[in-house]
Amino acid sequence: MKRSTVDKILASLSGDAEGWSFGRYTATHRKSGAEIWIGNSYYGLHVIADGIKFGDVTFASSLFGPFIPWRRKLLNAVRAAALRRTENGLVRAAA
Incomplete structure (x- = not known):
């Protein structure tokens, strides 16, 4: 795993939620295709x-998933x- 990739995704999620589509099981960035x-x-x-x-799924994630920092x-x-x-x-729809 590349830390820079996770950092880019975290920055995008916090700054550009509108650029993402969220499904029941996935989050997909519309421009880059990151999923x-x-x-x-x-x-x-x-x-x-x-x-x-x-x-x-890894052995470590099955035991320690919530404690693995990048996953959390x-x-x-x-x-x-x-x-x-x-x-x-919801705010826009109500306005």
Whole structure:
């Protein structure tokens, strides 16, 4: 895993939630095509970005998934961005 890739994704999720589409199991960046699988929470979280796939189910993730820093940060960032996007959509629809 490249730390710079995770850092770029974290920055994009926090600054450009509108650039992402959020499904039940995935978050996909519309421009870059980066995809984050969130269907298995910390356990099976994986990322496909810049032609590289990293994460997925590992022995370590099955035991320590929530304690692996990049998995925790990424999943929390996806959840927060999806929530912000939903809140913004509801505010716009009500206005």
